[in-house]
Amino acid sequence: MPLETPSWWYSKRGRLAKIMPALLSPIAALYGRTAASRLARDPEYRSRLPVICIGNFTSGGSGKTPTAIAVAGLIKAMGKTPAFLTRGYGGSATDVVEVAGHDAAEVGDEPLVLAETAPTFVSADRAAGAKTIEQTNADVIVMDDGFQNPGLAKDLALLVADGVSGLGNGRVIPAGPLRAPLEVQLPRADALLVIGEGKKGDALIKRFDATGKPALRATIEPDCDPRWLTVLPTIGFAGIARPSKFFATLKSNGARLVSSHGFGDHHRFTEKEAKRLLDEAEAKNAMLVTTEKDWARLTDEDDDEEDSAVAELKKRSRPFPIVLTFEDEDAVKALLKYALGGACPDDAG
Numbered sequence: 001m002p003l004e005t006p007s008w009w010y011s012k013r014g015r016l017a018k019i020m021p022a023l024l025s026p027i028a029a030l031y032g033r034t035a036a037s038r039l040a041r042d043p044e045y046r047s048r049l050p051v052i053c054i055g056n057f058t059s060g061g062s063g064k065t066p067t068a069i070a071v072a073g074l075i076k077a078m079g080k081t082p083a084f085l086t087r088g089y090g091g092s093a094t095d096v097v098e099v100a101g102h103d104a105a106e107v108g109d110e111p112l113v114l115a116e117t118a119p120t121f122v123s124a125d126r127a128a129g130a131k132t133i134e135q136t137n138a139d140v141i142v143m144d145d146g147f148q149n150p151g152l153a154k155d156l157a158l159l160v161a162d163g164v165s166g167l168g169n170g171r172v173i174p175a176g177p178l179r180a181p182l183e184v185q186l187p188r189a190d191a192l193l194v195i196g197e198g199k200k201g202d203a204l205i206k207r208f209d210a211t212g213k214p215a216l217r218a219t220i221e222p223d224c225d226p227r228w229l230t231v232l233p234t235i236g237f238a239g240i241a242r243p244s245k246f247f248a249t250l251k252s253n254g255a256r257l258v259s260s261h262g263f264g265d266h267h268r269f270t271e272k273e274a275k276r277l278l279d280e281a282e283a284k285n286a287m288l289v290t291t292e293k294d295w296a297r298l299t300d301e302d303d304d305e306e307d308s309a310v311a312e313l314k315k316r317s318r319p320f321p322i323v324l325t326f327e328d329e330d331a332v333k334a335l336l337k338y339a340l341g342g343a344c345p346d347d348a349g
Contacts (some may be wrong), residue, residue, distance in 0.1 A: 061241030251321075290318075
């Protein structure tokens, strides 16, 4: 069962933030060596199609999915036909699956969101997924995650980081959020995208600038008129890596947040949890608001029964849609053109 991201990964204060990293450092060292060895392997397969990888240095919560969607939009504007390739975390699919009429129990939540923008293929075996996409009319593969996976060669690895949280405490899992030691990941990253403002993001940009690699910025904005958030008191709920980030977004867009409920990443809501949220909303005369990924995931299991609490929660809750906007869109386009074989890398800054 998915667990919530430890808050002490992103804090220097408190007893746990001081004790846990030290306590878990031996396991982190072993994990780091294994991850570094995996990253050092030569790619198992190189697709005949350009592969754009949207990854991150850390575990979850950096903004990969909205970045992948924004990148796919730019690729379309360039006259190309992208297809998404993703693992489909939390889904039961074992073979390569093109997302069409599936639910989150089968393919995971992120693919359902991606599929609204472009054809989306779920495959834990990235090479097998790429080979399947090669048989379609797509001419560019956009990977949502998979930077640390050696199964498929990447023509562009764009690493995403949150401006506020950055790399957290800078430690490797489980002592911190890093998926592998930073000194191993940096040489394999082609460009950095920092989402939002923050000192930790600024520090990471300086580090990239020192290597001569492009360091870009973006913001997450509402993909709607947010004034509807002010109509009634709001109960927020989210099963993502860092629910507090979503709740802060609701507040910054005018929501009167009377209650907030965070769950583990990719959480699958139970009947009991759904009923509790519905009862609270009725008692407080509040509206229920969640993320697009959580709302998509509410199509699971019990939803085939019309009177289920999970089905009712989907009907009575509303997703808060977001969109990623690049600060320097031309620089991103230059990176993409170079990856697609049509520009000089200097064009990207």
